[in-house]
Amino acid sequence: MTQVASYTEQAGGFKFQHIVCVSFRVRERALTSVRFTLTSRDDDWKEYQRMTIERSGTFAAGTIVNGQPSQYGTGPRSCAGMNILRTDAPHVTVRLVAATYDDGTAWTAPEADLPPTVVTAASAATPSPLTGSPPPWNAANHARYLAVLFGREHTTVAIFAPGQTVSSATIPIDGATTVAFDGSGTLFVGTGHEGVAIFAPGATSPTRRLAAANGTALAVDPAGDVATGAADGDSNVHVYPGGSEHGEYVLPAHVGAGGIAFAPTGELAVADTEAPLVKIYGPGATTATRTVAVAPRTRLVAYDAAGHLVVGNPDLHAVTAFAVSTGVKSVEVKGPVLSAMALAPDNLLLYGTPQGVQIFPLGRTVAQLPPMLHGGRADVLAVTPNGVIAAGDSAHGLVVLYADGVQTVIGGLDGVRGLAFSP
Secondary structure, three states, X not given: OEEEEEEEEEEOOEEEEEEEEEEEEOOOOOEEEEEEEEEEEOOOOOEEEEEEEEEEEEEOOOOEEOXXXXXXXXXXXXXXXXXXXXXXXXXXXXXXXXXXXXXXXXXXXXXXXXXXXXXXXXXXXXXXOOOOOOOOOEOOEOOOOEEEEEOOOOOEEEEEOXXXXXXXXXXXXXXXXEXXXXXXXXXXXXXXXXXEEEEOOOOOOOOXXXXXXXXXXXXXXXXXXXXXXXXXXOOEXXXXXXXXXXXXXXXXXXXXXXXXXXXXXXXXXXXXXXXXXEEEEOOOOOXXXXXXXXXXXXXXXXXXXXXXXXXXXXXXXXXXXXXXXXXXXXXXXXXXXXXXXXXXXXXXXXXXXXXXXXXXXXXXXXXXXXXXXXXXXXXXXXXOOOOOEEEEEOOOOEEEEEEOOEEEEEOOOOOOOEEEEOO
């Protein structure tokens, strides 16, 4: 067995407690059962609590067995609720202690308290020092600026210049759900009740609105075409060619955040959560030109610069890429818990997890899980064409920027829910 990994998140009603889920890869021999011990430890490595996760079934050689929060309390147990406050015992250890092969033979770990297989620190990244007076955000200064949507009861969009930890502008806008830029640097902010607010670079009041477009999903292509939709309300995707209400047309679909995306060709991909399909619409078309069969509840879609369609299914911890011309599956990636995804240059998939950002090379076989960018949770992601990565940690109010091996952390952004880079 290899690639034992754990996922830790805050338990539902107990803000500073752990839910720990364990995933693993089976190597040459099939297994019928495995048992792990979990411990909570403080910074001096004193153990506060010990629990057991045991899985039984048929685990074929070469497969990855994923633990997920939806299994907590029901079904096969790959998750456990830890009862220790995170501030008292911030480290969770995971250790394989027993396994049974399909021929009935068993393996048991030594009784000695060996170093754990995995140590997961639950602490958040430390914000970087505040930078000096930031450059303005305006018509002359907006390239590679980052928009951060954050807040819980009240939402705000903050605009950060490259390398800055102090915002160049803040835009209070209640009910905001998502952010995006078009090719000219115009900012689009989707809301749940006041349509899409549109801001020219430098404006802190809407330049105009698409009044009828409410929703949680938003896509804007470089030419300014806008699509927005939701899983509730009128349950339609509204499309605005050129960002104008005059040419608006409607596509029937239930979509969630991240469920619509424009291709470089202008095609629109729509992940309908009510059907195991991604529907592809040509520019201006109200009938799908083709469909792509996907697993039920696939709800994330994106295109890379070459036009490959990539879809994500958080329930299955899976991301699948499809060929440009045929729509045939070209590669599938299965990793830890999937929180968000984005596509970086050089055909790289950014796979957001509650432990950081995992980077998978699409189109190339990887023998083991690739290294993780550890800087906090990656609940939302954005990336620039030159490979600067932004990861939003909603629980800790952070945005972590990864650029040329340097990590910059922006703090004070409680409830991060959306990120977008201006081109």
